[in-house]
Amino acid sequence: MSDSRGGNGSTVRPGRAGLIRVLTGGALLALTAGCNRGILDPVGPIAAQEKQLLINSTAIMLAIIIPTMIATVAFAWWFRRGNSKATYRPDWEYSGAVEIVVWSIPALTIMLLGGITWIASHNLEPSKPLKSSVPPLKVEVVSLDWKWLFIYPDQGVATVNQLVVPAGTPISFRLTSATVWNSFFVPQMGTMIYTMPRMTTRLNLQADRQGVYDGLSTHFSGDGFPGMQFKVQALPADQLAMWAQDSRGTGTALDAQGYAELSKPTSYVKPMTYGTVAPGLFDAIVNDRVQQLQRLPAVAPPNQNSAVSTGG
């Protein structure tokens, strides 16, 4: 507790400073230790920066609020009515010095955090392409009721509730929704973004570590919402090309008819793959022109190197 010299401050005994350090460290430890999963276990550069930002901002603020909380308990206890050692100041209701300090502490903290916010918001803007020596993989994402469709326009295949990406390669997403709002989120890869019908959002992420990661929708979209979970598989880069090659031509075709079938309301859909995809399907979905897509021929999948046509 503070010593009996009143005034605007009180001397902090070494024990108290140590206590503060321990509490701050403990809080940070609790945040990061033992619970290294989800957003605290980033697998790519975006998620890693976001986690760092989270820890730094929390630490900055804890440094302010923990002493405040201690002071709250300390003042209330010391100045309890039964304590005759405390000086009663019934008329003390203003002090310029105290006012300057109490306005400055939050103001300075917020200025610091504000600067961090400006910089980080620009660095981590979802539509900003990632710096990389490798060209990005394009993925088009459509949220349906209640599953996720992933179209790989350059590979000519599509998957449902399963996203296959090459590790170490930036992924450039274009996203939309077929029906209602959803939100595409893979916690370990970082930033989520809304999917909205008739609109396209953009996102850039990367998984550096190979593995399987959980993905979900984070914007409530109706009765089948809990079933909108998917897995992200980060493969070595060359394996992705193999996977695409193997998938092409197999399974059903994702043309207007296939899409109509997929659009029927279902949930907890098992991962599946479409071996052929109508060119320009994503843009057709955005513009509500799917019906006008050509029926796909029975053979001849698109060339991997051809540019994405807008079809329709």
Place this chain on the structure above:
Amino acid sequence: MFGKLTWDAIPFNQPIPLITSLVILAAILGIALWVWRKGWWPYLWNEYITSTDHKRIGVMYIVLALLMLVRGFADAIMMRAQQSLAIGASQGFLPPEHYNQIFSAHGTIMIFFVAMPFVIGFMNFVVPLQLGVRDVAFPTMNNVSFWLSASGALLINLSLFIGEFARTGWLGFPPLSEKAFSPGVGVDYYLVALQVSGVGTVLTAVNFVTTILKTRAPGMSYMRMPIFCWTALASNLIMLAAFPVLTVVLAQLMLDRFLGFHFFTNDGGGNSMLYMNLIWVWGHPEVYILVLPAFGIYSEVAATFSGKPLFGYRSMVFATMAICIISYCVWLHHFFTMGAGANLNAVFGIASMIIGIPTGVKIYNWLFTLYGGRVRFTVPVYYLIGFMLTFVVGGLTGVLLAIPPIDFVVHNSLFLVAHFHHVIIGGVVFALMAGYTYWFPKAFGFTLHEGLGKAVFWCWFIGFHLAFMPLYVLGFWGATRRMQHISDPTWAPWLNIAFVGAVIIGLGIVLTVVQLLYSIKTRDQRRDVTGDPWDGRTLEWLTLSPPPHYNFAVLPDVHGEEAYWLRKQTAIKQDQLIEEPDYQPIEMPVNTPTGVIVAFFASLCGFAIIWYIWWLAILGLIGAFAAFVWYAWRDEHEHIIPVEEVRANARERRRVRMEHLHSLSQST
């Protein structure tokens, strides 16, 4: 003839709503019969239902809030139970169509029909007393406002046993809330109930802004107003400016649903982002409507129970008005993940943090109010300290959410859910419980049982932390909100801790009821004889408890900040009361059934709109208009309280005060 309404609307095949509805109906009938048998209906009608007395209206608001708290909490405990049970292979006991209604009802009820009425109830009861006047500026309109809120609450509860409720969350985002994706009546119940009660809220705002700015006791300049009145002013200014936006956006959604308009639809050029913007332009100021009066309550409690004035009064006033204004500049932080771009996101993020500055200043001013005081650890002070420890952590998580890239990974997660419950429970609910204990004796003439009150506090404090700290962890693990089913079994321990926390909160609510009943039963042991049980500093403590209908025999002359404290200290020093004034007869507004009649027709009209019974809707509108014209036609607006009665009450008060004064001088 009856629009869409058929017997299918009653949930005969759904046991939970069916049994709940039957139990509630039985309870209502039972209580109505009991009241009738006791002969209390005339009393209730004259003294409460048709009352234009701000004190009675305040009590009615709080009764409404407490009743709806039970419903809102029942929803909460069902959600917690479901999330503890529906893990992995199990689907729990609530299918999605039911669970989704429950979480939507939980949020809607808690914000609109618990927190708002509770806060408005306090402002009703306390503000005119603290301002040293007899009532609000528009007493009849005050009555109407209350009954419109009650009408909204009635409609929400009707959805439980006739039809269904919305399954879209408490804000009803389109396109999910459009006809195409929510064809049932649920969203319509939500929209109509909020529109009806929203009218009441705007009228309340007009009433209180006028009261605070234009009717105060002689000598009470702005800088002599109690801090609670300043926060009430700020809150009502926000209400005045924000609720019309809610009215518009809900009306637009109604037009989409009922008449096929295209504001937010997927086709026809509709723009669902517009809804997001408009609803949050209302939604963010809304939470400040709740929290500013809560801060006002803490200020009163801190000063009274420290035995010294609030530290930095002017600073607090400035901070309050700053929060009032800045609250309009932050709404985009609710949808950072919509892709507005770095500049917009950053600007709104920074604005959201700036609002933390005046809030932080307030915390420090309360801290320094305690400093140098003689703190009495009453139940309100428990809530004050509990708030100061809890709210700052909630504020920390709020600032984290205000940083867009952090929000990008925790938006809509259980981290978010934990944050807003943190600040609402730690900030608003604790204040409401503190205010309930603090002003209860003024309203009813006896204090609440202290020991039970402390038990209730611990239930809330411990229960809250157990219920919501695990959610922060799960949020980091990637858990999102509104999940009817959990696929990851490793989340189970945390969800179970959260469930235990909810049960403890439930225990707190039960104990609140027990405390009330027990306190009523043993009220003679805790009578508030003097009218000033806490050694208060503001004018409400000048009156006896409960105050007479007209509050003050003579409006008090205010000579400084803390008008009552100055007057009390002077009386103690001089060992005599202020000179007896010249009593006059007092004009007070008459009772009126306008409120309950208008609300009856509003409910009828609302119900009819929901079920497409157009002839009944028109009838309801005509009825409401007719009631209004009938009210406007009356010739007698006031009744006169004879001077003999005024004098007799005032002399009794003076006698009691003299006794109290003597006992004080003897003890010093």
Place this chain on the structure above:
Amino acid sequence: MTAGTEAPAIGLTHRASEDTGHGHRGPESKSIVVPYGFWLFVLSDMVLFSALFASYATLVGATDGGPTTSQLFDRNLVAIETIALLVSSFVCGLALITAKRANMAWTQFWLLLTGLLGLVFLSIEIYEFGTMIAEGAGPQRSAFLSAFFTLVGCHGLHVTAGLLWLGTMMAQILAKGFRQHIIRRLLCFSIFWHALDIIWVAIFTIVYLIGTLP
């Protein structure tokens, strides 16, 4: 209450406290409090219209391939509507003057004229809406049209409510004469009516003028 004094706000029947020099004399009288409260309500109504304007501005281009502003609006009709409403406001002001002088005949005359001109405005508006709907440019056609009909229609609804209020006031004045509380209500009505004028000027400018720019 002695004759000649203002009706006080609640309960202040004895003489008001002397001014203590600290800027406040006690609760204001009803003749200040009632219009003040009504102004606050009008301000909240302005916020309501602001939200509708914001929606209109957002959606004005969302025509979904359907009719646009320049194809729909007839400046001549709008000019007549505007004049009707503005003159209506003017004669409403005249009614307030004659009411303060307790002149029943003239007051009722000016109020009737106010109402009739308001009806002219409404009739033209209903006609405009009717033709648009008949041409397939109804509010269900596109988001722009939804926003248009709602903004302009909301104003029209306010005018309708105002006319109902006006009718009620005319009947009340006839039945009860020029009592203080009735004058106060008339004052509130005129504030409302003038406010609707202000909103109309904004609508006229933003919707019709800007919408029919070459």
